[in-house]
Amino acid sequence: MSDQEAADDQLLTVRDLCKTFRVPGARRGKAELRALDGINLDLARGETLGLVGESGCGKSTLARTLMMLERPDSGTVSFDGTDPFGLKGKELLKFRRRVQMVFQDPYASLNSRMTAGDIIAEPWRTHRTLHPVKHDRDTRVRGLLDLVGLGAKAMNKYPAEFSGGQRQRIGIARALALNPDVIICDEPVSALDLSVQAQVLNLLNDLQQQLQISYVFISHDLSVVRHVADRVAVMYLGRIVETGPTEAVFDRPNHPYTAALMSAAPKLDAAQRGERILLKGEVPSPLNPPSGCRFRTRCQHATDVCAGERPPVAIDLQVPDHAAECYHPLLADQSALSRSA
Template sequence: MSEQLLTVRDLRKSFRVPGAGKKRLGALDGINLDLARGETLGLVGESGCGKSTLARTLMMLERPDSGTVRFDGIDPYTLRGKELLTFRRRVQMVFQDPYASLNARMSAGEIIAEPWRTHRSLYANRRDRDMRVRGLLDLVGLGAKAADKYPQEFSGGQRQRIGIARALALNPDVIICDEPVSALDLSVQAQVLNLLNELQQQLQISYIFISHDLSVVRHVADRVAVMYLGRIVEHGGTEPVFDRANHPYTAALMSAAPKLDAAQRRERILLRGEVPSPLNPPSGCRFRTRCWRATDVCATAPPPAAVDPLAAGHSAECYHPMQSEDANAVTMSA
């Protein structure tokens, strides 16, 4: 069994909105997730569902309203001073836009070395720092000579490699990848994804991989969590979630994903209506106002987990899971 690295339970985060009175925008509503060492967790969902807020909270850029986060058994929100500084290096981020995330006035070597201005204990002297920069550039496939070049001299894919090298500079345990290949051409996407996979195998890094592209998530993720309006509505191993979607929202997402193989194509599920406002979410199941399977019970209370006995760890928050037509396919748990 893989070593559990990150555990999140009942995480909640809301924001005050000017002009909304006492109402608060609920960005995260009872998030539960786990991440093992060396594992990739794919995080998918529509824009505004809370993916970026979850990433910012795990990066400790936002403080949760309630819930627990345990990183290697430690509650990071209780740390102060040097302990907090030491912890912060363990979770790094690769950003979506490789053009906006790099300082055009700094060379590639300076960009990669910038985190060491804060974490000086990670290198002995300037010569050691320069050697580490060259080593990281070699590791991401750019070569040591790239250290003296500036971002505008690189392609988009090369810039993203610099961003990855910068994230690796602090020897992190977890890297949060926020749409890291969405701005790249398809051929370049494959190169960057293969690089991330090679680095994971070599360094045993864990990834939280945020993406709208389901084909990319299926390629890179070991497990998938599907978010809708601040909640994780379905999670499990990548193949069970993609092949046996239990939540109607997940099924709709999968039906919209393009398929090259005609045999794998599904009938398109068109969702009705708009995503409800997080300021005034529906009672009970938050997806019920757009769900073609919804009944009166869906408005009464948040649904329990529907556990798929055919796939360990695969469950969905739904009163009427998609696989329920199959005899004994789904059992409900409180």
């Protein structure tokens, strides 16, 4: 693929995205929490990007920003060549159709007083130009219910009449109602039984194949991410510390934090089980993160240089799309790029 073709294939591009929240301080009037600190990521058409990291690292804040529920302090977001934060009025309303979300809790995310059909059709109350005729809306709802494997008979049932997996299918149908280009999946299977998880994940994969939807898949379950994601981004304290194709990140982690995560993931094959990497110390407070490399206070490879400037980007020469922010990357076959390069 040429550089121009690769650029044309990119649906979402994020560069140097920052988001800071002001929170009450213990001894000061205000304290700042930098939830996102220079985020860079790309999402291609029809691709699944897995987003992993410990609780509190900024995954949900990034999702909310991409949904335009939060406005960034700085940085750029380009969606199909357009800055969504520069849109207003009808153009903004039209854009909001293109990015939808599937939530973590299938019990809390559905209105218990609405039928499945009403829940799926609810977005059309705002986007009135889509299916303005009731007959067309009912036909589309039945089609979406069939698409997610529930069938038209579920249309007049209430959420209490469905299992957790069936409720999540309703949530997926609701996300599909506006024909989005991107669906942000925020821990979409963590509240489900293992057998049901597999069914929902297979459904998401089938929908992607049929509709060419792109997913941002947020999860703490590494086995799920490895199963569904084409590429992975690893977050730590508001920064993305490593990105790359899924197999490269899982099999050849370049950042010490990623290596620690992968060592903690359960493996059925005993031959694949390496030595568990135990991190020292606690996760630093996001109100007062370490200077330089955010991970240095817990890293066994850290040296004095790690406390200086933000680390350079180390590129895996075997997989050029595989990069990590680190002064002491783990792979030997690599080149380093300064952040200003």
